[in-house]
Amino acid sequence: MQMRVIGALIIREMHTRFGRHKFGYLWLFFEPLLLGAMIAIIHQFRGSQDSIRANFEFFAIGYILFFKFRGMVNRAGSTISANRGLLYHRQVTLPDLFYARHIIESIACTGVMVLFTIAGVAMGGQYPDSVVKMLSAMMLMFLFAQGLALVIGAATSEWDGLERLVHAMSYLILPFSGLFFMVEWLPGWMQEIVLWIPTVHIFELLRDGQFGDLYRPVYDLNYVFGWILVTHLIGLTGLRLARNRLGLE
Numbered sequence: 001m002q003m004r005v006i007g008a009l010i011i012r013e014m015h016t017r018f019g020r021h022k023f024g025y026l027w028l029f030f031e032p033l034l035l036g037a038m039i040a041i042i043h044q045f046r047g048s049q050d051s052i053r054a055n056f057e058f059f060a061i062g063y064i065l066f067f068k069f070r071g072m073v074n075r076a077g078s079t080i081s082a083n084r085g086l087l088y089h090r091q092v093t094l095p096d097l098f099y100a101r102h103i104i105e106s107i108a109c110t111g112v113m114v115l116f117t118i119a120g121v122a123m124g125g126q127y128p129d130s131v132v133k134m135l136s137a138m139m140l141m142f143l144f145a146q147g148l149a150l151v152i153g154a155a156t157s158e159w160d161g162l163e164r165l166v167h168a169m170s171y172l173i174l175p176f177s178g179l180f181f182m183v184e185w186l187p188g189w190m191q192e193i194v195l196w197i198p199t200v201h202i203f204e205l206l207r208d209g210q211f212g213d214l215y216r217p218v219y220d221l222n223y224v225f226g227w228i229l230v231t232h233l234i235g236l237t238g239l240r241l242a243r244n245r246l247g248l249e
Contacts (some may be wrong), residue, residue: 005091009083009100032112036063040116048141057120057193057210061113065137065206068109069177069199070170071143072102075162076149077156080242087243094239104240108144113138133209140202140221143228150235157242178203183218191218198227 040060079097086092113134121127127132156162178200183191192201195218204219 002093002096003093004102005096006103009096010103012234013104025126029108029111031116032064032067032109034238035067036060036112036116039063047189056123057116057125058207060116060120061134061210062203064109064113064116065141066177066179066199066232068105068138069141071105071109072142072145072149073152074167074170075101075105078167079149079153080157089232094153094243095150095236098146098153098219102142102146102149102197106138110138111136129212130209133205135209135211137202137206138140140205140224140228141199144198144202144224144231147228147231147235150239151231154235154238154242157245173197173199176200182207182215184216187213195220198224 037060040056040058040063076098079093079101083097086097087094117128117134152162152166156166167228176197177193178194178197183194183200183204186194201219201221201224204217207215208217208219
């Protein structure tokens, strides 16, 4: 039943965001495709290296990973308020509302990542060293962003102004997320600081899958799993308390 509910919520979300016209659904893929391509092209032209792998693949695919994180986290604050009326149906739970939105974001970004990978190979790049590691990075970012989204969704149900702060923080974290650098490029004291940020480990795993021995990745997946577990426990607990405060059951 929960799978059917999530499927129905996905269809409703698609209609709400993109209308009922089939071409409107293309924006789901076109937005991350356009933004990722523009950032990659800018870095490709200003880069000092001639290799496609050094610029286009690095920034295009990396930005898609961050785009998924930002999209899931930024939409968390409005998830409950935009779907409050659906909660009068007992089959619809608060986590279902988030899962439906997150699946949409994940499918779109994964599809665009595949397109960028194929484009990089077509423009002279090499095949990824490990597709499994790249997909694992996408999955870990999905789970981490989902955990944060659940926490933010529960918190914004209590404090309305928190959503604006979340939007600002999602941009402020961009330079430190791991999108624009590899840990090995940084001085030792800075490496110790950035490795406290879980997204850095996920980006390092992504680049390990992309480039293999070309760079020396530094990541600890157990640290990322710890963040995923803690954020999900806090978020799901917060949503359960929020549902009781909404008084719909």
